[in-house]
Structures are given as structure tokens and as C-alpha cells.
Amino acid sequence: xxxxxxxxxxxxxxxxxxxxxxxxxxxxxxxxxxxxxxxxxxxxxxxxxxxxxxxxxxxxxxxxxxxxxxxxxxxxxxxxxxxxxxxxxxxxxxxxxxxxxxxxxxxxxxxxxxxxxxxxxxxxxxxxxxxxxxxxxxxxxxxxxxxxxxxxxxxxxxxxxxxxxxxxxxxxxxxxxxxxxxxxxxxxxxxxxxxxxxxxxxxxxxxxxxxxxxxxxxxxxxxxxxxxxxxxxxxxxxxxxxxxxxxxxxxxxxxxxxxxxxxxxxxxxxxxxxxxxxxxxxxxxxxxxxxxxxxxxxxxxxxxxxxxxxxxxxxxxxxxxxxxxxxxxxxxxxxxxxxxxxxxxxxxxxxxxxxxxxxxxxxxxxxxxxxxxxxxxxxxxxxx
Amino acid sequence: xxxxxxxxxxxxxxxxxxxxxxxxxxxxxxxxxxxxxxxxxxxxxxxxxxxxxxxxxxxxxxxxxxxxxxxxxxxxxxxxxxxxxxxxxxxxxxxxxxxxxxxxxxxxxxxxxxxxxxxxxxxxxxxxxxxxxxxxxxxxxxxxxxxxxxxxxxxxxxxxxxxxxxxxxxxxxxxxxxxxxxxxxxxxxxxxxxxxxxxxxxxxxxxxxxxxxxxxxxxxxxxxxxxxxxxxxxxxxxxxxxxxxxxxxxxxxxxxxxxxxxxxxxxxxxxxxxxxxxxxxxxxxxxx
Numbered sequence: 001x002x003x004x005x006x007x008x009x010x011x012x013x014x015x016x017x018x019x020x021x022x023x024x025x026x027x028x029x030x031x032x033x034x035x036x037x038x039x040x041x042x043x044x045x046x047x048x049x050x051x052x053x054x055x056x057x058x059x060x061x062x063x064x065x066x067x068x069x070x071x072x073x074x075x076x077x078x079x080x081x082x083x084x085x086x087x088x089x090x091x092x093x094x095x096x097x098x099x100x101x102x103x104x105x106x107x108x109x110x111x112x113x114x115x116x117x118x119x120x121x122x123x124x125x126x127x128x129x130x131x132x133x134x135x136x137x138x139x140x141x142x143x144x145x146x147x148x149x150x151x152x153x154x155x156x157x158x159x160x161x162x163x164x165x166x167x168x169x170x171x172x173x174x175x176x177x178x179x180x181x182x183x184x185x186x187x188x189x190x191x192x193x194x195x196x197x198x199x200x201x202x203x204x205x206x207x208x209x210x211x212x213x214x215x216x217x218x219x220x221x222x223x224x225x226x227x228x229x230x231x232x233x234x235x236x237x238x239x240x241x242x243x244x245x246x247x248x249x250x251x252x253x254x255x256x257x258x259x260x261x262x263x264x265x266x267x268x269x270x271x272x273x274x275x276x277x278x279x280x281x282x283x284x285x286x287x288x289x290x291x292x293x294x295x296x297x298x299x300x301x302x303x304x305x306x307x308x309x310x311x312x313x314x315x316x317x318x319x320x321x322x323x324x325x326x327x328x329x330x331x332x333x334x335x336x337x338x339x340x341x342x343x344x345x346x347x348x349x350x351x352x353x354x355x356x357x358x359x360x361x362x363x364x365x366x367x368x369x370x371x372x373x374x375x376x377x378x379x380x381x382x383x384x
Numbered sequence: 385x386x387x388x389x390x391x392x393x394x395x396x397x398x399x400x401x402x403x404x405x406x407x408x409x410x411x412x413x414x415x416x417x418x419x420x421x422x423x424x425x426x427x428x429x430x431x432x433x434x435x436x437x438x439x440x441x442x443x444x445x446x447x448x449x450x451x452x453x454x455x456x457x458x459x460x461x462x463x464x465x466x467x468x469x470x471x472x473x474x475x476x477x478x479x480x481x482x483x484x485x486x487x488x489x490x491x492x493x494x495x496x497x498x499x500x501x502x503x504x505x506x507x508x509x510x511x512x513x514x515x516x517x518x519x520x521x522x523x524x525x526x527x528x529x530x531x532x533x534x535x536x537x538x539x540x541x542x543x544x545x546x547x548x549x550x551x552x553x554x555x556x557x558x559x560x561x562x563x564x565x566x567x568x569x570x571x572x573x574x575x576x577x578x579x580x581x582x583x584x585x586x587x588x589x590x591x592x593x594x595x596x597x598x599x600x601x602x603x604x605x606x607x608x609x610x611x612x613x614x615x616x617x618x619x620x621x622x623x624x625x626x627x628x629x630x631x632x633x634x635x636x637x638x639x640x641x642x643x644x645x646x647x648x649x650x651x652x653x654x655x656x657x658x659x660x661x662x663x664x665x666x667x668x669x670x671x672x
Contacts (some may be wrong), residue, residue, distance in 0.1 A: 070565075093568060093569065099569050105560065107566075108561060148588040
């Protein structure tokens with residue numbers, strides 16, 4: 001096992017940008033060279049045995065980063081180390097890594113046993129050793145009875161296990177997983193998530209896991225890296241990301257439903273919103289101009305106003321009853337935007353009802369005009 | 385609701401469509417039927433008052449096998465078909481894979497150029513091919529030259545490369561790239577990836593290319609009629625033509641009999657490869 005270090009890693013794809021030309025102007029060039037900067041200076045240190053999750057919206061560069069670690073994409077600039085070794089110019093097969101793909105990528109013409117042993121056979125392991133490893137991995141994943149079947153005879157969950165088994169038999173230094181649970185239905189995904197946690201605890205192999213599902217990220221990762229437009233936005237433990245988001249993007253990305261954002265003007269230590277004025281905390285007193293106030297849905301309270309709280313009049317537009325809780329989607333008065341409120345299941349309201357929401361100032365995250373966090377909600381903060 | 389409403393409604397237009405389709409089927413099968421009947425008829429005439437002859441005979445087949453070099457022509461055709469099929473499949477499989485998966489200078493223009501080549505009828509290149517084989521003959525001891533079966537095979541291989549490469553490229557494009565990436569990570573070299581992962585999945589497209597290449601020498605008349613001179617080198621199409629362009633008689637029954645026997649190898653090849661033609665080997669490779 002080994003850690004992985006990314007230092008200033010960039011990935012730039014060379015492409016062609018089409019140039020306008022008439023159909024008969026075939027002598028003119030049809031396009032000019034262009035560049036797409038997909039990963040912009042990624043710096044990461046993944047510790048030995050750590051489970052790191054790369055998460056972000058589509059096109060943020062998370063899969064490209066993983067593929068660069070795998071050696072399936074060239075690194076344009078920067079350095080990747082696995083263990084002590086710089087692997088920029090090392091071919092994928094010599095990096096001692098194993099990857100689980102979103103589509104599983106099982107060889108359809110081979111049985112499960114052949115799929116799992118393919119890599120070992122290529123590396124010329126003794127037959128007895130191969131058989132022992134396949135049996136051991138199959139027992140670990142409870143797929144021993146499937147060894148003679150072909151992938152098309154397996155269910156989605158079984159294929160996923162076989163793909164995991166193929167990675168495990170190699171006993172690599174690092175596991176790379178590219179959205180391995182995305183093709184499973186919701187129930188199976190929850191089950192496999194637990195299975196992955198169990199496997200990681202048992203094997204203790206350094207794992208880099210890519211997903212766009214924040215629930216997967218929060219439940220699996222020792223640390224989570226949030227990426228957006230090729231930049232690493234924040235790398236922290238799941239709880240810290242939730243409680244102390246570094247910027248507006250992270251604050252909006254982590255948490256479901258997402259954080260509510262209210263735009264306000266900061267002046268003389270006060271935040272002026274069309275519906276209320278609120279005193280800013282000490283850390284944010286010297287802010288001036290446009291700021292954003294972030295409030296989690298569970299911190300938009302209902303009921304009678306208490307001292308120090310500010311009120312937010314709104315109209316209920318949509319109710320989502322989930323059984324254990326309700327989500328109210330409300331339109332703020334005077335066209336001041338929309339907010340989502342999380343309430344307990346006992347709180348009943350009808351669509352169209354006027355609702356008076358209240359906010360405790362210490363539940364508010366404050367972001368400056370650049371979207372960077374200035375101070376976090378005290379109610380959530382664990383380390384201010 | 386009445387009980388009659390519960391009966392499944394029969395769409396009458398379905399009957400009409402079935403009738404149309406049966407008519408089409410008859411139209412397609414009629415020529416084959418006429419050829420078989422002609423082969424079983426006595427005498428060499430094509431035109432007869434009766435479609436199904438009153439007395440059927442196998443004399444034409446017997447005469448064909450005993451009195452003409454039919455076996456020789458058949459063997460020549462099989463030799464040309466086999467050589468061109470094996471080499472074309474080997475060459476175009478690698479070419480199609482390379483065009484699909486590798487990025488190299490000239491790839492795009494090469495693909496476009498192959499489409500361009502495909503647009504011209506093969507007969508347009510007849511003079512060039514004739515001159516080429518004429519020149520190559522003395523240099524290769526007649527192996528690749530005029531009146532050579534191997535030379536003719538090469539012509540078919542060359543003519544089929546653009547189209548075959550394109551269909552193989554299209555097929556490989558549709559194979560999930562993750563399979564190859566997974567093989568690389570498993571420790572496979574590019575050749576091992578191709579031979580152990582991609583090639584076994586190419587059954588359907590290889591069967592298609594093989595059938596096309598195998599049939600070409602059977603159905604072509606133009607190239608062998610120009611490039612082959614001696615009767616012992618004739619392919620079936622040229623040999624058969626002699627039955628109906630004789631100086632004193634046109635023996636259509638003999639022609640029909642050789643057509644019936646000549647089609648048997650094609651049927652054998654087709655039915656033996658049929659399994660691959662309809663099989664989707666990639667099922668289960670990825671999600672689903």
C-alpha cells in the first residue's frame with residue numbers, strides 16, 4: 001500500500017475550434033487549434049490507507065484527475081507520485097493500481113473466474129496462486145457460486161461485485177473507482193455502499209473514489225475533495241465541509257436540500273436584505289458591498305419570533321412530505337427569492353399559506369462578494 | 385359493453401400487408417425456383433411451355449460433373465474466395481481497429497480518402513490493374529500477374545479494403561473503450577489487448593466481412609474475364625458463361641445446373657457464420 005501525491009497537476013486537451021466558412025470554401029481551414037483546460041493545478045496528498053472521494057458536478061475534472069492517476073490520461077504539467085515513485089511516465093500496468101469502472105468493463109467473452117484472473121495470468125502468476133486469490137476474493141465478495149458464469153448472466157449488483165473482485169485479486173497499492181455505483185438502483189446502491197465501507201476497513205488499501213453523488217461522498221470518504229471547473233474548491237472531512245464550507249460553491253453543493261442563499265448589502269456592520277436588517281458577526285463587521293447570507297433549510301425556523309431573530313415573510317408554494325420530515329419550498333415576499341425549509345413531519349401547512357420564517361443570526365454563514373466564506377454558522381461550527 | 389367488444393380486434397390491414405409480403409417473397413424466390421427447374425429439365429432450352437417440367441432429370445448435373453471442367457472452376461473460385469477472405473479479414477481487422485482507436489497523422493484524411501475510393505466503380509481501375517499485374521507478373525514469377533488466381537485474389541482484397549475497414553471501424557467504435565483500458569490496467573500490452581479482449585468480441589463484424597469477401601469472386605464477372613485467359617484458371621462465373629455463349633448452342637440447362645451446384649458453398653459459408661451475424665457478443669459487457 002502507498003499514498004498518492006498530486007503536485008500542481010494540470011490537464012489540457014488540444015482540440016479544434018470550428019471556423020465559419022461557406023460550404024464551397026473548402027480551401028479555407030475548417031478550424032483552428034484550441035485548448036480546453038480541464039484540471040487546473042491540483043494539489044493533493046492522499047495518505048496511505050485513506051479513502052478519498054473526488055466529488056463535483058459533471059465536467060469538473062474529477063474523472064480526468066482519477067484517469068491521470070491511473071495513467072489513462074497524460075499529465076500536461078505537474079507531478080503524480082504513488083508511494084515514493086513519480087509515475088508521470090510510468091505505463092498504467094506498472095503503476096500497481098486497480099480500477100473499477102462505472103460500466104464495470106467486464107470482459108464479456110470470459111467467465112467471472114477468467115475475468116478475475118486475467119490480470120494475474122498476464123503477469124504470469126503461478127496457477128495455484130491465481131486460483132487461491134480468485135477463491136479468496138470470491139469468498140470475500142460472496143460471488144463464489146458465480147465463478148463459471150459470464151457477465152451477461154449476472155445482475156447489475158453481481159457485475160459490480162465481480163468488478164470489485166477483479167480489482168481485489170491483484171492486491172494493488174491503490175484502488176481507483178470511477179462512479180462504481182452509478183448504474184445500480186437506489187436500494188442496491190445503499191447496500192453496496194456499506195459493502196465498500198466494509199471492504200475498505202478490511203483491506204485498508206488507499207482508495208480514490210470519484211462520484212457526483214454527495215451522499216456517497218459523505219458516507220464513504222475519510223476526506224472529500226470538491227472540484228468545480230477544474231479547480232479543487234476544498235479538501236476536508238465530510239463534517240467540516242458541511243459545517244465550514246470554504247465558499248459558496250461548496251456550501252451549495254454539500255447538503256440536501258442545498259443551503260439557501262440570500263443576497264444582502266453590507267454597510268456599517270449590518271446586512272441589509274429587502275425583508276430584514278441583521279447585525280453582522282464580529283468577523284464580518286468590516287465587510288461592505290454585496291454579500292451572501294447562507295442558511296441551511298433546517299435553520300429556517302417557524303413559529304413565534306424570539307429575541308435577536310430576524311423575520312422572513314414568505315408564501316408556501318410546494319410541499320414535499322417525506323414521512324419523517326417535510327420540505328417546504330417558499331417564495332419570499334417582495335420577490336426577494338425562494339427558500340427551502342426543512343421541518344418535522346408534524347408541521348402541516350397548505351400550499352398558498354403565508355408563512356413567517358425566522359432566522360437566528362448565529363445560524364447564518366456569511367460569504368463576501370467573491371463568494372469566499374468569511375464566517376460560519378456557530379450552530380454548526382465545530383472548530384471556530 | 386357487449387361480449388363482441390371483448391374479442392381481440394383483428395386489424396384487417398394486417399392481412400393486406402401479409403398478402404403484399406407473400407407476393408414479394410414469391411417474387412424473390414421465383415428466379416431461384418426457375419433456375420432449379422431449368423437445371424432439372426431435359427434439353428438445353430431456357431424457354432419452355434411448362435414452368436415445372438413433366439419429366440425431371442439429373443442428366444444436366446451428371447453432364448456438368450463428368451464432361452466439363454466444373455470441379456476445376458469451382459476449386460479456382462474457392463481458392464480465390466478463401467485467399468481474399470482470409471487476407472482481407474486479417475488486413476481490414478487491423479486497419480479498422482487502428483482507425484478506430486489510434487490517433488495518428490493522416491487518420492482523418494485516410495478515412496475520407498477511403499470513402500472517395502469507394503465511390504468509383506471498380507471497373508474504372510481495370511486498365512490500371514491490368515497494367516499493374518502485367519508488370520508484376522515477370523517480377524514475381526507469375527504469382528502476382530495476369531492469369532493468376534493469387535493476382536485476382538489481391539484485386540478483390542484491394543477493392544474491398546475501404547468498405548471493410550469502414551465497417552470494422554464502425555463496429556470497434558461501438559465497443560466500450562473501458563474494456564481496453566481495463567486490460568491495460570490488468571497488465572496487457574496493446575497487442576494482448578487487441579488479441580485477447582477486442583478480437584474475440586469482433587465475431588459479428590468479422591463474419592459480415594468474411595461473407596462479403598467470400599461472395600465477391602462468385603458474383604464478379606468483369607475482373608476474371610479480363611485477367612484470366614486459360615480455361616484451367618477460370619472461375620465459375622467465366623466458365624459458366626461458356627455454356628451460353630457457345631458458337632453453335634446455348635445450353636441454359638447446364639448453366640442452371642452449375643448455378644445450383646455453385647451456390648452450395650455460399651450457402652454453407654452463410655449458414656456456418658449465421659450464428660455470428662445475429663449474435664450480440666457484447667451483451668453484459670457494461671451496464672444494463
